[in-house]
Amino acid sequence: MTQTGASAGASDASRLFDLLTGQPEWIHRRVDRTDLESDGETTRRISFDLTVSDDLAIRRSGGVVTPLTLMTKVPLRRLDTVGPDGRPLPVFGRQDNGELVAAMLIEAFERLLVGGVTAVVREAIGAAVMANDPDRMDLAVARVRAAVEAAPTSDPDQVAAVLALTSDLVSSFLFAVLLPLDYVDRRVVIKVAVTEEVTGRFSDWALSQEGRSMDLVLSLADAAASAHFEFRAPVGLRVASVTLLDEHDEPLPVPGPHIDGGSTAHLTGLHELAPANGSGVRARVQLEPVADGIVRQTCFATVFVAVLLLVGAARAEVVRAALEANRGGAVAAAALAVPALFLSVQARTPEHAWVARALFLPRLLNITTALLLYAVAIVLVTVPADARALTAILWGSFVAQALIAAVATRLLRVVSAAPPTVQHTT
Template sequence: MRSHQLEEETLDLSRGELLAGLYLNSREWVHRRVDSITLEQDGTTRRNISFDVEIPAGMKVSGSKNRCIVPLGLIEKGALQRVSTSDPAGHPMPVLTKSQNSLLAVELLLSVIPVSWYDDATGDNQIRAVLSQITSAPGPGGTEEEDEVVRSHAKQSLQEWFNSRPNREDPIISADYETTCQMILSFLDHFLLAVQIKDEFVGTRCVLKFVYERDLEIGRSRRFVADIVIHLPDAGFAQSQHVEFTTPLGLKVPVMAVLTDGEIIMDLSESDRRTAHVAFQAKGRTSQGSVLVEMNPISPGILHFTAFALTAVTLLTFLGLLEKLDLINLVGKTFRIPSQAVSLVLIGPALFLSWMSRAPEHEAIAVLLRPLRTTLLLCTCTLFLFATAAAVPLERFVWEIVWVLACIGTLSALTTFGIYIWEPVKNRVIMYWKGLASR
């Protein structure tokens, strides 16, 4: 991926007008946008964005030699890893540097602000400084409180400039201010994705691709279910928006939902599919959206293994309790505790703990499988207590304590597994009824 210098790196308002025309009227030339998110086996998150476009010849924005600039919407600010681009011929597309990108964003936003808001050169220079500060901001990176302070400061700077306008009392200008301010502030957390393509592709329908790696937000509001949250700051950028999500082997996607314009569009499936897909059309150009993905382990995998292990430990605890209370007789009278043979039981927990410490994986998968691994760990602890009680000569009161702890471990494992199984089912029912209600 290369970065080409622009022919002119000074502020060019005429170029900003063309960029604003392409950006605000993107639905006229961006026919389809497809966001494909893949959780790789090595722990990375790959995002592939493709744009089906037909750039109007009359709105060509000149870039470097024999190339034109194409704005492709907004991308969240922050470090992007392993970035790659591809033009219709399969060749890499040059992208802009951070300073060039900020310059184009300022030009675009200056063209969005109505001319009637300006009155003198002082006010013009003031808003340019404010826009430059917003577009060049590093984006979210601190705590929520720190990010909110930055946002409040930017909004205050905009408000101070607007209050200095002599025509601010005009009802039409006041009504436009909120909409314009919201668009400007969106560049505080996002940068303008702009690439350069060859002039020969202008006026022809083609596909542009942008690929990068970026960590996803993992919902932690619920204790036993991990949700993947994907933000769509430009859900209305294309005529048709598509979102695809693919999980690693061993996981499935029962539910994927898109929330935009107050509506929920869902893709539900009971199969062990690894890929989910949602297509929708946003109501307006400035529409935003969020994608919520729920993942579950496939049935033949760790889910069945956990259920089997939990059943065996529960049965062992129940039968041992009945034997302890002399309700049934399962152990021969010639068997004595402690016994060296029982020490072999310790091999099972040891092998399991070594399995638990295997190589790191994707954070989303670790969060998703944490309840199942917690259940298995509780089962291991229970077996370890049984083995200890059988292999070590304990005092009577210690023996009773071990039994109580073993029963608590079994009940905790049952509770953890039960909540894990129930939570996705409950959430799916809630989302289904919300989807019906929004129709």
């Protein structure tokens, strides 16, 4: 997108346009870390190394409006902004923000539309920028697009670029802070931390790869000259893969090097995708359990139960004699109920679907083993201790549990086989 080249006499709208479309010139480096919480929230910690030049300074209330990133329009929790002096920075207000963004878009279209911006375009832009209802944002953008495309233009490509910027600024909130005037023309670091609620786009089947993945929108439309993205998994899980997707769900190549990690994935060079893809790029993060957590416990527990049932089947006569002496097998039933209770606790459902999907298979194996043990315990209590029937029950239970243990062992081997990777298409 062609920049306006704001001068000392440029309007605030022109300065904002240059800040948004020429960020690699003034944001030197950006580090964006996303911590995926087990309760379905994400905590983003972003640091910006930047310089706001005097000719781009938008002065308001004793400070300079500094647009940092795009954020969701849902209410934000635990928002914290820290300036270069370690003190909190005020956030530019929603009303003032919307008015400045609307003025910027109107001025941009004013230069591109033959005859200037009509009242219809002006009204559509104002309503779209202030829209908060997600269901109406697409409709608001469509109205702006229809109004703009109905007017003749001197440069269709530039109009399309400004419309793309409009879509970004309607669907997301332009997050800006007021930087003290003392820091104009000085290189500074600003840090932002915010907690958001993110819902994954899960498939219906939890055992599929998509069923253990979630999509996170990357704010590449406001990328910097150098950008670094990190994704941290919840406790007990790890990042199995990260795949970049465009707005049409097509995979994108990772332009820069990546760093593999168990609990954290690192991506660099993503700012190179910004001009062509804007903020439509998503990172599909696939999670899986760590081997040292519930997977290892499940493996050991299911194998132990299989050995227990094998011993019982091999010594069926001893078991039958013990049942007859105990008059109903209450002791044997209790002995089986203890590990069954432990496995039932292991199979409890966590708070959020992210963790539930990633731990679905080990929890399923635990609950299956627990149900098998409960069933055997009930049989020992209620069924007469016929030697042939008891032997068949114990051997059948062992075979079923051996299959469960084999799946659990295979799961442990798969999870432990290789370190996770960051997938990319070349």
